[in-house]
Amino acid sequence: MKKWGSTGANLSSLAFLLLLIIVWELTGRAMHIPEYIVPAPSSILKVLLNNMPLLWLHTKTTFYAASMGLVIAVIFAIVLSAFMDKVKIIKKTIYPLLVISQTIPIIALAPIMIIWFGFGILPKVLVVVLVCFFPLAVNLIDGLENVDQELVELLQVMKAGPWRIFKSVQMPSVLPYFFSGLKIAATYSVMGAVIAEWLGASAGLGIYMTRAMHSFSTSSFFAAILIVVVLSMGLFKLIELLAWLFMPWNRVKEE
Amino acid sequence: MHNPKLVIKEVSSSYVHHGRELPVLNAVSLHVEQGEFVSLLGPSGSGKSTLLKIIAGLLRPALGTVILNGKELNGRTVKMGYMPQKDLLLPWKSLLYNAALPLLVQGTGKKEAYGRVRKLLPVFGLEGFENCYPSQLSGGMRQRAALLRTVLIDSEVILLDEPFGALDALTRERLQEWLLQIWEQFKRSVLFITHSIDEAIYLSDRIYMISERPGKIVLEQVISLPRPRARDIVTSPLFTEYKQILMKSLANESI
Ligand SMILES: Nc1ncnc2c1ncn2[C@@H]1O[C@H](COP(=O)(O)OP(=O)(O)O)[C@@H](O)[C@H]1O
Ligand SMILES: [Mg+2]
Numbered sequence: 001m002k003k004w005g006s007t008g009a010n011l012s013s014l015a016f017l018l019l020l021i022i023v024w025e026l027t028g029r030a031m032h033i034p035e036y037i038v039p040a041p042s043s044i045l046k047v048l049l050n051n052m053p054l055l056w057l058h059t060k061t062t063f064y065a066a067s068m069g070l071v072i073a074v075i076f077a078i079v080l081s082a083f084m085d086k087v088k089i090i091k092k093t094i095y096p097l098l099v100i101s102q103t104i105p106i107i108a109l110a111p112i113m114i115i116w117f118g119f120g121i122l123p124k125v126l127v128v129v130l131v132c133f134f135p136l137a138v139n140l141i142d143g144l145e146n147v148d149q150e151l152v153e154l155l156q157v158m159k160a161g162p163w164r165i166f167k168s169v170q171m172p173s174v175l176p177y178f179f180s181g182l183k184i185a186a187t188y189s190v191m192g193a194v195i196a197e198w199l200g201a202s203a204g205l206g207i208y209m210t211r212a213m214h215s216f217s218t219s220s221f222f223a224a225i226l227i228v229v230v231l232s233m234g235l236f237k238l239i240e241l242l243a244w245l246f247m248p249w250n251r252v253k254e255e
Numbered sequence: 256m257h258n259p260k261l262v263i264k265e266v267s268s269s270y271v272h273h274g275r276e277l278p279v280l281n282a283v284s285l286h287v288e289q290g291e292f293v294s295l296l297g298p299s300g301s302g303k304s305t306l307l308k309i310i311a312g313l314l315r316p317a318l319g320t321v322i323l324n325g326k327e328l329n330g331r332t333v334k335m336g337y338m339p340q341k342d343l344l345l346p347w348k349s350l351l352y353n354a355a356l357p358l359l360v361q362g363t364g365k366k367e368a369y370g371r372v373r374k375l376l377p378v379f380g381l382e383g384f385e386n387c388y389p390s391q392l393s394g395g396m397r398q399r400a401a402l403l404r405t406v407l408i409d410s411e412v413i414l415l416d417e418p419f420g421a422l423d424a425l426t427r428e429r430l431q432e433w434l435l436q437i438w439e440q441f442k443r444s445v446l447f448i449t450h451s452i453d454e455a456i457y458l459s460d461r462i463y464m465i466s467e468r469p470g471k472i473v474l475e476q477v478i479s480l481p482r483p484r485a486r487d488i489v490t491s492p493l494f495t496e497y498k499q500i501l502m503k504s505l506a507n508e509s510i
Contacts, residue, residue: 150339154337159332159333164360168356172347249348252390
């Protein structure tokens with residue numbers, strides 16, 4: 001039976017990571033590397049503990065923008081891919097545009113969003129939606145394309161209604177595609193929010209990072225990076241858990 | 256007096272393959288009487304599966320008509336006990352759910368549907384596997400599960416596309432006997448596809464022989480072996496006589 005999380009970090013990679021951190025700490029001390037160039041792990045930890053309330057505030061802002069953007073992207077992607085699957089002409093028209101839109105760098109998109117919508121949460125959410133939408137939509141469209149038509153036909157000969165066919169054929173066969181899109185989108189979502197904040201915001205990890213940068217507080221900067229990593233990994237793991245819960249038939253495959 | 260359940264009239268069909276037309280069925284006519292067991296016997300590639308799809312309403316014939324209970328179908332799907340050649344089980348559902356699907360589709364409660372399936376499991380040699388996913392079953396088991404699902408479809412006509420093709424000889428014989436038993440009980444009209452001469456004679460009231468592609472009916476043979484048929488009927492002189500007739504016709508066809 002395949003256990004949930006068996007594809008994620010295992011014991012050996014954790015041990016290796018720990019080793020790297022120890023080496024990092026020791027070489028930093030032995031070679032007297034200044035804090036503002038490469039801060040030691042211990043001083044990053046110190047920043048985390050000392051600035052807990054402030055960091056928590058910024059983290060909440062970033063997480064809020066990231067998760068809201070992700071949810072909105074999911075809804076849009078489901079609606080659009082369903083339309084594209086139903087009406088082929090829509091797909092033919094929009095799909096190439098979707099691909100082209102992905103070549104626009106977010107770093108250029110974020111300032112425009114800020115010019116249009118100010119420094120509040122809205123432009124961040126929009127940037128997150130834009131980066132998350134694509135992997136979700138592409139995976140959903142692929143999934144819908146790969147639904148076994150013969151299964152659909154079989155249900156039709158049994159005189160099953162469209163809802164039954166959707167529930168027992170289309171939805172379960174799209175789920176794996178959906179979850180792999182969602183995993184990518186989730187990691188993008190935190191990154192998208194941070195980049196948007198970086199270019200202008202009143203709160204969030206991105207703005208915290210720029211402030212840390214300007215005051216040469218490299219350890220604070222690293223602390224923020226650490227939080228971003230933990231946040232993204234957390235979301236990723238959460239989605240793996242959801243996939244495990246929603247697709248019990250996938251657990252029996254690797255016996 | 257003459258009351259055919261299912262009539263196929265002059266059905267021709269072709270596929271378009273690499274821009275070329277590939278004729279598959281050539282003016283095929285046949286009929287199945289109320290409660291009659293009819294086999295369609297022929298080499299592979301002769302269009303047998305195509306004909307069944309046409310009857311099930313999944314394909315439209317280029318020419319000809321399908322008449323059920325005196326009414327032309329014109330490509331409509333009506334509820335039929337159709338078992339396609341591929342087992343086509345839902346990969347994400349247990350054997351129990353898969354087999355119960357026709358009952359669930361027609362609105363039977365889960366409890367009752369599962370109860371009916373459970374009663375039939377021993378007959379199909381599927382006892383103890385009801386909670387397995389199709390990926391955990393052998394090919395033969397999947398085929399038996401698909402057959403079980405088909406007999407639970409509440410329809411007067413049953414279309415079986417080589418239902419015993421992937422089974423070992425022993426299971427095959429057991430299921431042939433079982434099929435005859437339930438057929439004699441319920442007297443549903445059966446159109447049975449096979450490429451085994453013995454199987455066709457043992458089961459049928461009448462056999463149609465179809466030629467190689469483009470398939471046309473080359474022989475119609477009434478089988479007047481007494482019923483109920485015990486297994487040892489296959490050694491009777493009459494059985495052997497039918498076998499010779501059919502083998503000769505098949506040999507003429509392939510040369
Ligand atoms: N979807 C399809 N497109 C093109 N050719 C097909 C298709 N399905 C079947 N054929 C061809 O039609 C012929 C008859 O197929 P089929 O009805 O499956 O025969 P049988 O069931 O008697 O083996 C075969 O030569 C097969 O290659
Ligand atoms: Mg076939």
